[in-house]
Amino acid sequence: MPSEYNICLYLGPPHKHLSGIGADIYLQFKIGDGMSNMWVGDLHISTSESMEKSPRVVDALITWPRLKDKIEKCCRDHIECQENVRRSLPRGFRVINIPQRRIVETNNVAFASLSYVWGKDTRTSLLTATRATIAGMKREGGLPISEMPRTIEDAMTVCNRLGIDYLWADRLCIVQDDPDDKMYQIMAMDEIYSCALLVLVAAHGDSMDFGIDGVSRARPIIQRHETMTGLQLTNLVRESEGNPSALWHTRGWTYQEAVCARRLLHFTNTRTYFECQTSIFYEDAYNPEAEVDEFSAYGLRLKDEIMDFQAFARHITNYSSRILSYPTDTYNALIGIGNMLYKTKYTESFICGFPKMDFDRALRWYAWDGGKAAERLETPEIVCPTWSWASAMVQREEVRYQDTEFYGTLVVWYTGVVAPASKAEQLEAINMQAKTRVDEEWEIYMALASEEGCFPNAPVSWSSKSYTFGGTRNKFHARWSSYHAFCIDVFLSSEASQRFEDKGVSMKDSERGRILAVAQIAFFRLKERQYGLEILDSENNVIGKLCGDATKMRKEYLSPEHDRNALCEFVSISLSGLHIRSYTGKERETKNYSDATDVSLLTLPIVNLLMIGRREKYAYRKELGWVYLRDWAKANRKWERVILE
Structure with a gap:
């Protein structure tokens, strides 16, 4: 190394589990x-007296x-990792009977599941379950080693080492050319992976015939002992x-498999480690056992996620960064x-x-880069409409x-109904949306939105500025429980219902x-900023922005070629609150609301907007943005029927 470079060791506390x-x-x-x-690495340092005892x-x-001891201890002692799922494996559930090397149908055995990358078939003779082959695979010895995908064969070896007699691997346990069987099993992925005693993760490898490192594939030896001065x-x-x-960390299917699992045994090309709901345990004995880092682990919910949607949004963020073939x-x-999150049938x-x-x-999703x-x-x-995050993910966004x-x-968004909708259909649609859990103080913010003309009718108004936020909340509670x-009162009123009547809408439109x-x-102009675009009012004042970079x-x-004065069309969809930070600036006063006692809101009211384009009578989502409620109230707005596709 050049003489001006030094290697420094920063010593930590003594290891509790290892001298x-x-x-x-x-x-x-x-x-x-x-x-x-x-930082370039870590060392473990022990004295000469403890060398003979070193792992x-x-x-x-x-x-x-x-590893086996740790897995058994988890199964025996960890309350958090005990089975806490509905024991309802899908009808016709199949697993590999490892001792007999055949496929069996059963739903009352302890089994491991395999999570791996399929990749491309490297051998035409590789076994796969089809209508033509499944009967032969059910006979004893029906899974010959010579035709087994190497990764699945290695997973069977792992099960033997751990004393597990049954293995689930999708390629052999789902009839791949039977659409009904395939969809039935896909709908039960949460049960398959959560009911598994252990999920084996082949984290290294680009195909099902790659094998598992440390089992049939030798790993490079990169850990060594060196002795210096005792x-x-x-x-x-x-x-x-x-x-x-x-590739495992980049694939879409494997993300769900990890989230649904209670215990994961990861195989990389350098080591193996066990992850459960409480801790991570490394094959490398010199790495101390660590608590699960909830921000990098595959937990279904984090401790601070009190609502189902908070977890759902995190999973969409993680999932959309992965690739589907x-x-x-x-x-x-x-x-x-x-x-698993919503505890209902997905369909x-x-x-x-x-x-x-x-x-x-x-x-309220947006593409990070755009x-x-x-x-x-x-x-x-499949249909991935522009209003769904799926339309971005299929484009690798x-x-x-x-x-x-x-x-x-x-x-109110009406899905699957044709206008003019009946009262019953309208009620069903509103019931669907109104079940969402809104944040605290929603009454105050929705009352302000009502006062600013954001609803089809005005359910709440004040004749003077003498109201207080506490009084507003009480007024809401007195009228709506x-x-x-x-929502029922606002959107099912006669005035609101009339706005949905349009005899020109056909079945195809819904x-x-x-x-x-x-x-x-409403229509606004845009203005460039360092990243993304800002939204301007008619006087060229910045009143909001588009979310993400909108590259x-x-x-x-x-x-x-672009006309800087061109107007862009926006549709209001919901009301949110922007957190007031130390760097918020003058907007904390100019865009906020206060009551008669000069109490200000704790978050700035904003209107979430969809920037849309038009294709004949249909609209499509272009970007997500927002503007301050105060500025939305000043805009030239109009009510219009929108069919978004």
Whole structure:
């Protein structure tokens, strides 16, 4: 190394489970007049007296006793990891009977599930369950080693090591050319993976015939002991970054499999580690057992996620960053998570990837980069309308959700009904939306929105500015017992119902992912900023912005051909609250509301908007944005029927 570089060891506390201490290795070098440290690894340091008792280093093949003991201890002692799911495996559930090497139908055995990357078939003779082959695979010895995908064969070896006699692997346990069997099993993915005693994760490998590292594939030996001046130094093992064969973390199906599992045994090309609901335990004995980091783990819910939708939004963010080989799987690979979060049948509680009861919350997604224009995907098998996050994911766009409070809808979306809707149909639609859980103080914010003319009729108004926020809340409670009651009254009034009457709407307009509503629309200009675009009023004042970078739209806006005075159409969808930060600026006073006692709101009221384009009588979503409620109230708005596709 150059002489100006030094290696520094920063020593930690003594290890509780292993004699010795840990040390972070830093490369120290000069920058200008100061010094900078760059972390490059970890060491375990022990004295000569404890060398003979030192555990073995991570070798080419897995050392099983420590891992097996930890898994058994988890199954025996961890209350958090005990089975807490409905024991209702799908009809005709199949597993591999490992001792007999055949497929059996059963739903009352302890089994492991395999999570792996399919990739491409490297051998034409590889076994797969089809209508033609399933009968032969059910006979004893019907799964010959010579024709088994190597990864599945290695998973069977792992089960033997751990004393598990049954394994579920989708390729052999789902009849792949039977659409009914395939969909029936897909609808039960949450039960299959949550009921599994253990999920084996082949985290390294690009195909089902790759094998599992440390089982049939020798791992590179990267952990060593070195002795210096009576001390034993052992490097701690880490996963290598940017490994082109580590595809499991990039695939859409594998994300759901990890989230639904109670216990995961990960196999990388450097080591094996066990993850349960409470901790992570490494094959590398020099790495201390650690508590699960909830922000990087695959937990169904985090501790602070008190609402189902908070967890759902996090999973959409993680899931949309992954890749699916087939767009038709976009919804299917998330069904298990949806079932577990909302505890209902997916087909009854979701529409185009949206939970019906949190429909308005779910509309507030945006593409993180926005490098591609919004497009509707429609095939005989699947529809991804522009209003759904699925339309972004199929274009490899990562999806995010706004970090704002949610106070309620400003429009009712009618799905699957033809206007003019009957009272019963309207009630069904409103009931669906009104079940969503709104944030605290929603009454005050919705009362302000009413006062500013954001509803078809004005359910609440004041004749003077003498009201207080507490009085407003009481007034709401006196008239409506809940948010649900408020929505029913507002959107089922005679004036509101009349706005939905349109005899020109046909059955075609209410199918294949199209949704119908009457909403307020307004037109605004856009202005570029460093990242993304801002929204301007008629006097060129900044009143809001588009969410995300909106990269493609920004490039188009900055092109010489673009008319900077062009107006863009926006539809109001819901009311939120923007958190007031130390850097919020003058908006905290100029855009806020106060009551007669000069008490100000704790979040700035904003109107969530969909920026739309038009194709004949249909509208399509282009971007998500927001403007301050005060500025929306000043805009030239009008009510209009919108069919969004």
